Amino acid sequence: ELCLAASTGDNQKVKTLIASGADVTYFNKEGLTPLMLAAKQGHADVVKTLIDAGAPWNALSPANLSAGDFAMDLDAFDLLLNAGIRSELILGTIARKDNKVGDFDGDYLEDRVSFSEDKIMDADSKAVMMAWEKPLMEAHAKAICSGGHILNIGFGMGLVDTAIQQYGPASHTIVEAHPEVYKRMCASGWAEKENVKIVFGRWQDVIQQLDTYDGIFFDTYGEYYEDLREFHQHLPSLLKPGGIYSFFNGLCGGNAFFHVGYCQLVSLEL
Numbered sequence: 001e002l003c004l005a006a007s008t009g010d011n012q013k014v015k016t017l018i019a020s021g022a023d024v025t026y027f028n029k030e031g032l033t034p035l036m037l038a039a040k041q042g043h044a045d046v047v048k049t050l051i052d053a054g055a056p057w058n059a060l061s062p063a064n065l066s067a068g069d070f071a072m073d074l075d076a077f078d079l080l081l082n083a084g085i086r087s088e089l090i091l092g093t094i095a096r097k098d099n100k101v102g103d104f105d106g107d108y109l110e111d112r113v114s115f116s117e118d119k120i121m122d123a124d125s126k127a128v129m130m131a132w133e134k135p136l137m138e139a140h141a142k143a144i145c146s147g148g149h150i151l152n153i154g155f156g157m158g159l160v161d162t163a164i165q166q167y168g169p170a171s172h173t174i175v176e177a178h179p180e181v182y183k184r185m186c187a188s189g190w191a192e193k194e195n196v197k198i199v200f201g202r203w204q205d206v207i208q209q210l211d212t213y214d215g216i217f218f219d220t221y222g223e224y225y226e227d228l229r230e231f232h233q234h235l236p237s238l239l240k241p242g243g244i245y246s247f248f249n250g251l252c253g254g255n256a257f258f259h260v261g262y263c264q265l266v267s268l269e270l
């Protein structure tokens, strides 16, 4: 009944049903929640009622779509986006207070990686970096390079570093933590380049050895949003006035709405 009222936009009925105990977390036989149905039909007032009643903004349909992915109306979309950002900000603050985030999960750095011409894979056969990302890395390099002193965190296949070199920076510092990636970059002559300084270690452990830079790029692997957030807190002391910072944004890459939410969150927190 709640699903029907939500999809027909009967806000009064939705309120009455909720007041009499209807379950706002219910999934119908298609795997959709009342919130998804209201968003899909563009009923922003119903979306608001359901969110206020605690309907989960981040529930997923069988096709991995959330209410925000279904939203056909800008007001409904904004309500869902604000609900998502608010909850992530609050949950992040609580988790940080309880020290439940940011713990170092060293697995990736302790495991072997395998190299081929067009990719680096981790021990679980997940891609650390792939050659198709070259144009993206070139765009990042272009954004951060205007001569001067450049810092890159995470060497990977060296795509962004190769592009950075083309701008002839005065200095080019690369931080890399994986022993095998580090070995490979040294073997391919990066340590001999005149303007290149390689710092081996996790950025978290070597940050005190770093200087200030005109351009900074950040692209690690096997880390969490909290690590990126922590790196951002160091930016004021790493970036020269007028300097440019860019990062690989793979935040919630598997869901378009969550990705938009995290883009907003990261800009709010930066």
Ligand SMILES: C[S@@+](CC[C@H](N)C(=O)[O-])C[C@H]1O[C@@H](n2cnc3c(N)ncnc32)[C@H](O)[C@@H]1O
Pocket (backbone or CB within 6 Å): 128, 129, 137, 153, 154, 155, 156, 157, 158, 159, 160, 161, 175, 176, 177, 178, 181, 201, 202, 203, 204, 219, 220, 221, 222, 223
């Ligand atoms: C996605 S790749 C970087 C790809 C690179 N942007 C390119 O253009 O090829 C991520 C790299 O970050 C390194 N890495 C992961 N965690 C790190 C950390 N905490 N500090 C420094 N490097 C890290 C990984 O070993 C890997 O080489």
